[in-house]
Amino acid sequence: MTRTWILPTLFALCGLLVATGLFLGGSRGEAAALLLMFVLLAAMHSSLVFPRSIDAREAQRRSEVDGRPIVYWRPGCKYCLRLRIRLGRRARQLHWVNIWQDPEAAAVVRSANDGNETVPTVVVAGRPHTNPAPPWVREQLASSE
Template identity: 65%
Template sequence: MTRAWILPSLLVVCGAAVASTLFLRGSSGTAVALLTAFALFAGVNSPLIFPRSIGAEEARRRSAADGRPVIFWRPGCAYCLRLRIRLGRAARRAHWVDIWRDPAGAAVVREANGGDETVPTVLVAGRPHVNPEPTWVREKLSS
């Protein structure tokens, strides 16, 4: 199991344990509601809501060809989730790199952030931008 799935897995397991306890105590409605909430929270924190990640080198190559931004992210990052949700459908036009799956992507982010793995880091025309406003990223995706 990759570490991208650790948090969502823990959320589902904990939700199931709490829901089981509530169910055994006779609170089946509360158990179902709580399990649903844990499952939704796990889904939001999983890599599933992000477009398919590619490698950093491939993303840079594609960005040079089509001019679209490269977004470096990692699962469980609240700022990455905010960016993804606020971009909406436009997010699919960007090139996404999961720094936990791609060591070269993590190296690019560390180089841009003085050794820190601060995400989201967005590369536009080869220049890094750390945690930019989603409206600014959306503008870059539409141009």
């Protein structure tokens, strides 16, 4: 669980250090703007922008019932963030599984990607798709409704 917060924490700490230096140097406006930028970067790379994760077994169970795709992801992944942002509100309709919180989920991703933990891996009807285009995922979601 702590691995999930390493990158956001580093962004926040770096921003704080740089902003403190600028503030002490007299550039208060610049310090505030830079600190805000680093805090936004930290938030974007945290788990906070993603829908609540569930474990792999629960995601598979729910997907079998409602037919919705499963997205295996991890914090700090720019492709996962791109998928999340491009899906907008529809992202909440998918089943999200953080591979850093669930070893079983990481094993599912490795088995689908020749031993690599390549994310996002989207499973639709039991078939994995590595880093699919957001419009394609949107289509899969629409066909599962």
